[in-house]
Amino acid sequence: MNTFGRNLRLTTFGESHGKAMGGILDGMPGGVKIDMDIIIRETARRRPGQSHLVTARNEKDIPELLSGLTDDMVTLGTPIGFIVRNTDQRSSDYGEMADLYRPNHADFTYDKRYGLHEARGGGRASARETLNWVIGGAIARQLPCMKNISINANVISIGGVKGSDKELATVVEAAMKRGDSVGGIIECVIEGLPAGIGNPVFEKLHARLAHAMMSINAAKGFEYGDGFEAASKYGTEQADIFTSDNGHIYTKSNHSGGIQGGISNGMPIVFRVAFKPTPTLLQDIETVDKFGNQKILKGKGRHDPCVALRAVPVVEAMSALVIADELISNH
Helix, strand or coil, X not given: CCEECCCCEEEEEECCCCCEEEEEEECCCCXXXXXXXXXXXXXXXXXXXXXXXXXXXXXXXXXXXXXXXXXXXXXXXXXXXXXXXXXXXXXXXXXXXXXXXXXXXXXXXXXXXXXXXXXXXXXXXXXXHHHHHHHHHHHHCCCHHHCCCEEEEEEEEXXXXXXXHHHHHHHHHHHHHCCCCCCEEEEEEEECCCCCCEXXXXXXXXXXXXXXXXXXXXXXXXXXXXXXXXXXXXXHHXXXXXXXXXXXXXXCCCCCCCEECCEECCCCEEEEXXXXXXXXXXXXXXXXXXXXXXXXXXXXXXXXXXXXXXXXXXXXXXXXXXXXXXXXXXX
């Protein structure tokens, strides 16, 4: 599927080493003033080539908005089309990989599903696809109903280590020196969402957030509130006791992560996403080709040693698309 959302729908296109990435955001109401600087700021946060800790691929990632807006950047209520040209592809890095199945990549499964796969950068399976999501999320965040809602994500651990940015950077640098990669965990906090947003049963708010997060490349786990720790606790430890202040009802704790029964309860929504290590390694690794012959995959190319570092704005963008979609539905 290449479309995400119900009322606010993002449809995307493009391959990592194709001519461009792009998408159509449909369902945006008319009359919303769009600030292009906000979109550029968000794409810059996930842009490659920013430091020695991320891929050296250098893309400016400045989107061109093609439709759905007046000359004064006000939404018309019609589909908003956008495109970003790819300018720093290095497809030669993948020449020897055309017939090989890279471990933990989508090469083998795409072959089985479609009869072929795009070896150059992974095609649609590449994390470059998330550029489209960040653009869609940056537009969605500018809806008037999103004005008082904050969405902030941060890397809270890398390789099992929790600490300062410097300490986390040290873990990544150590992996890079070995030609290795390392996983990480991102925590996201959504504040300002009123109680009563979401749906029960099959469209629970946390289920929609989980769907969004598990659509992100390299995401391997999702939990909200106490998450898996709840399984080792007693009910007395987990109870979110209700209280009130001048008629405002809230809970003394937030073990539920801001969601109960699939619907927001007015407390901050807190969830975490686990990202696996980048599957491409800068060292030799055993594999097979599409004919089943044993091969050695030579590690080369430009890749993120830790996917979690550039996934922070992606987590925020996908959260924004979910929340904006729910608020549009609620209104």
